[in-house]
Structure formats: structure tokens, C-alpha cells
Amino acid sequence: DTEVTQTPKHLVMGMTNKKSLKCEQHMGHRAMYWYKQKAKKPPELMFVYSYEKLSINESVPSRFSPECPNSSLLNLHLHALQPEDSALYLCASSQDRVGTKLFGSGTRLTVV
Amino acid sequence: RKEVEQDPGPFNVPEGATVAFNCTYSNSASQSFFWYRQDCRKEPKLLMSVYSSGNEDGRFTAQLNRASQYISLLIRDSKLSDSATYLCVVAPTFMGRRALTFGSGTRLQVQP
Numbered sequence: 001d002t003e004v005t006q007t008p009k010h011l012v013m014g015m016t017n018k019k020s021l022k023c024e025q026h027m028g029h030r031a032m033y034w035y036k037q038k039a040k041k042p043p044e045l046m047f048v049y050s051y052e053k054l055s056i057n058e059s060v061p062s063r064f065s066p067e068c069p070n071s072s073l074l075n076l077h078l079h080a081l082q083p084e085d086s087a088l089y090l091c092a093s094s095q096d097r098v099g100t101k102l103f104g105s106g107t108r109l110t111v112v
Numbered sequence: 113r114k115e116v117e118q119d120p121g122p123f124n125v126p127e128g129a130t131v132a133f134n135c136t137y138s139n140s141a142s143q144s145f146f147w148y149r150q151d152c153r154k155e156p157k158l159l160m161s162v163y164s165s166g167n168e169d170g171r172f173t174a175q176l177n178r179a180s181q182y183i184s185l186l187i188r189d190s191k192l193s194d195s196a197t198y199l200c201v202v203a204p205t206f207m208g209r210r211a212l213t214f215g216s217g218t219r220l221q222v223q224p
Contacts, residue, residue, distance in 0.1 A: 042199060042214035043156065090155055100146070101212060103155040 002027060004104035006091050012110045015081060021107045023074040023091030032074040033101065034066060035090040043090055049074060050096075081111045113138055118200050118215035126223050129190045133218045135183045135200030144203035145176055147185050149196045150217065156199055159185075190222045 004025045013019050023032065031050050035043035048056035049068045057066075063085075065077040074091055091104040118135045125131050137145075145162035160167065162174040162183050173186040183200055200215035 042216050044214075045212065088153075100158055100161065103157065105155050108153075 004093050004102050006104035006107050010108050018079045021076040025093045029093035031094045033092040034076050037088045083111050086110045115213045116202050116215040118218045122219040122221050124221045130188045133185045135215050137181050137202045142202045145183050146201040148199040151196045192222050195222045
């Protein structure tokens with residue numbers, strides 16, 4: 001298995017909803033990442049997990065809450081989002097912090 | 113000054129043409145360099161790593177000039193399927209905060 005799998009592929013949620021994005025990889029990668037990408041912009045780093053511990057939080061608002069239950073899974077819990085949070089949310093993984101990053105196909109999130 | 117700068121394009125070229133993209137980076141301590149390709153509404157996919165000695169993969173050639181802090185990508189014999197956005201990506205030293213820094217991307221449109 002050489003993929004990073006993200007679910008759901010599309011998500012529409014209201015500003016009072018609570019939802020979660022999921023990311024899974026079975027390549028034994030020990031670093032996992034969440035990126036946010038707005039249209040016509042490059043991906044922006046949100047969080048980095050290294051060996052299941054949060055190592056980087058790029059000053060992301062608390063309405064985004066990451067969780068790494070085990071070495072294969074990475075979640076992003078969403079609560080009280082704003083319409084400007086609508087974007088493509090990309091998960092990536094790598095063997096370690098400096099290794100080549102492999103991206104999942106993303107979750108396209110729309111906040112209404 | 114942006115950490116990684118690219119000409120956004122678009123570059124409109126006919127099939128069979130040779131096209132070159134350049135990218136400059138500001139952090140002289142950067143260690144790893146990559147070109148990613150991103151199709152519209154898809155995730156970024158690694159095209160190739162970039163080494164100081166230069167590297168070639170079929171029609172694609174990447175080069176790194178550490179002294180001038182720029183990276184280049186040359187595409188020969190362009191195909192319609194090469195139409196995409198090409199992202200220059202720079203990774204820090206092992207102790208760096210950021211996982212990857214993306215350029216804003218250069219859009220390539222290959223015309224029949």
C-alpha cells in the first residue's frame with residue numbers, strides 16, 4: 001500500500017457543525033502533516049506530527065484540532081468553522097521530517 | 113521577500129516546445145529541493161527531487177545552483193498532458209521549523 005488515503009473527499013458543513021477529516025497511511029511513515037490550500041494558492045502548512053507527537057502548529061486557530069491516534073492515522077477535528085475556512089485540506093506523510101512527502105487526494109471542504 | 117519565489121505564468125507553449133521554469137529561495141540553509149506537479153483540483157504529486165549535480169528523468173531536467181539560490185526545471189518536447197501547475201518546494205535543515213515551503217507555482221498550458 002503506497003497511498004495516503006483521505007476521507008471524505010468532499011464535505012459541506014454549517015458553521016455550528018462538528019466534523020472530522022481522516023487521513024490514513026500504511027507505509028510506516030513516521031511524519032504526517034495537514035496542509036490547507038485555497039484556490040490558486042500553494043499549500044500552507046497547518047500541523048506536523050512526528051512519531052505521533054505534535055511537533056509543529058503553525059498558529060492555527062483552535063477551531064481546528066488535530067489528533068494522531070496511532071502511527072497510521074491522522075485526524076483533523078473541525079468545530080465552529082467560518083466560510084473563509086473553505087478550502088482543500090491535504091494530508092501528507094513522509095518517512096521522517098526531511099523525507100519526500102506523499103500527499104493524499106485531499107478533502108474539499110465548504111463551510112456554509 | 114517570499115521564501116520561495118516563482119513566476120506564476122501562465123506559460124503557453126505549443127506541443128513539442130522546450131520550456132524552462134526558475135525558482136529562487138531565500139534560506140541559504142535549505143537542504144532539500146523538489147519539483148511537484150499539481151493538476152487542477154488535485155493533490156500535489158512529486159515530479160522529481162533536485163540535486164546539486166543536476167538530475168534528469170526522461171524529458172525533465174532539474175538543476176540546483178546553491179551559490180545563486182535558484183532551482184530550475186526544463187521540460188523538453190512538451191506534451192498536452194504536461195499542462196499543470198509546477199510547484200517549487202524547499203525543505204529546511206533537519207532542525208528547521210517548517211516541513212516544506214512551497215512556491216506559489218508556475219502554470220503551464222501546452223497548446224495543440
